[in-house]
Amino acid sequence: xxxxxxxxxxxxxxxxxxIPNSTVAKKLGVxxxxxxxxxxxxxxxxxxxxxxxxxxxxxxxxxxxxVAATLIEAKYLDKKAQEISQLENVLSVSIVSGxxxxxxxxxxxxxxxxxxxxxxxxxxxxxxxKTETFVILKSYEKWV
Numbered sequence: 001x002x003x004x005x006x007x008x009x010x011x012x013x014x015x016x017x018x019i020p021n022s023t024v025a026k027k028l029g030v031x032x033x034x035x036x037x038x039x040x041x042x043x044x045x046x047x048x049x050x051x052x053x054x055x056x057x058x059x060x061x062x063x064x065x066x067v068a069a070t071l072i073e074a075k076y077l078d079k080k081a082q083e084i085s086q087l088e089n090v091l092s093v094s095i096v097s098g099x100x101x102x103x104x105x106x107x108x109x110x111x112x113x114x115x116x117x118x119x120x121x122x123x124x125x126x127x128x129x130k131t132e133t134f135v136i137l138k139s140y141e142k143w144v
Contacts, residue, residue, distance in 0.1 A: 001045035006030070010038055011048055018050065053143035056107065056136070063108050064136040064144065067122065068100035072129045077101060080127055087121045089113070091144055100132070107144055111135075 003011060006028065013024050021035040028035070042048035056064040071080055077095050084104055085093045091105040104122070108114045118131065136142075 001041075001047060003042065003047055007038055007042060007047070010035060011042070014039075014048070014050065056139060056142060056144050059107075061110050063110055063114055064139065064142075065106050065108065065114055066134040066136065067102075067104040067106060067118070068132045068134070069102045069104060069122070069128050070099075070130050071101045072127050074101065076127055080125060083125055084122070087117075087125075089117050089121070105144075 009028055010024060013019065013027060021039065022032045025032040025035045039048065039050075043050070056062060069084075071077065081093045081095055081102060084090060084102065089106045089108050091107055093105075094103045095101065096103050106114070106117055108117050114133065114135070118133065122128070122131065
């Protein structure tokens, strides 16, 4: 599904912060029911997801990291990215150009959780030839 101009206005408003459908409707000069139906259609079409985000810097005993990974065979990029995205603690997986095939964003409990993720979870994905882990020390305007 491709969003139309009204859909994009709704997406842009909700991307800044969550506000009630009635407030979005007033801003756009349409009914609350129109906004409710559009948001539901966008969610069902996997164009829009509404969820609470938190600042990882305030989470106790939580560690945010990026794991860069390379595959043995590039022909499995999409399949392996989907497999990795289903692992516990994975926030996102991006297929990238350059030195690595994937950037995997993970949120784990402390350094022990990171070791556990690498040795017990990510290691179950066949075809990964190497990884490099970047621990996020401080983020600005990062929400997970």
